[in-house]
Amino acid sequence: MSQKRLRSTFQEAIHSIKDYIDQHPLEIKTIEELILKTHSQIGINLLHQGFRQLYGTRIKEYELRKRLEAAASLLQNDEFTMQEITAKCGYSSQSSFVRAFKDVHGITPGQWRNRYVQLLFQDPY
Structure with missing residues (x-):
């Protein structure tokens, strides 16, 4: 094929x-x-x-990447806790979620959230 x-x-x-x-x-x-x-x-x-x-790519790999991209968006606001985002993404364990997120984005969800928050509050001058 x-x-x-x-x-x-x-x-x-x-x-x-x-x-x-x-x-x-x-x-x-x-x-x-x-x-x-x-x-x-x-x-x-x-x-x-x-x-x-x-x-x-494989369909399940594509699905996972899209799910973790959505997680990255959720992390950019403080509306949801890490546990809530973990559950929304279909993970029963936060450690599994962190591992998968890091595999896709290269950093942990906490680092992602901190980086985004720092960018929001960074002085432009």
């Missing part, structure tokens, strides 16, 4: 699923649920192969 061209109906299904992930990054869902929610007519194996072919 690596060099084969995906049929346009499959490409549309894959784009639809990617768009759904982009619009609902904190929603935890299985591959089957993604297919159902987007009314896509595509098999699981073809979705996995096609997604990687079109976007250069």
Whole structure:
């Protein structure tokens, strides 16, 4: 499949699923649920192969990255505690969340929040 061209109906299904992930990054869902929610007519194996072919990453890795990008946005305001953000992102343990966040962003969620807060209050002169 690596060099084969995906049929346009499959490409549309894959784009639809990617768009759904982009619009609902904190929603935890299985591959089957993604297919159902987007009314896509595509098999699981073809979705996995096609997604990687079109976007250069596995679908679950893409979902995780989007979820942790949303977490970064949540950290930029003090509306939610670290525990609340951890839960919103689908993690039962804060240490797992911190590890995943650091893998994607290169710093811990606490460092991210502190860096953003410092930028907000930094004197421009």
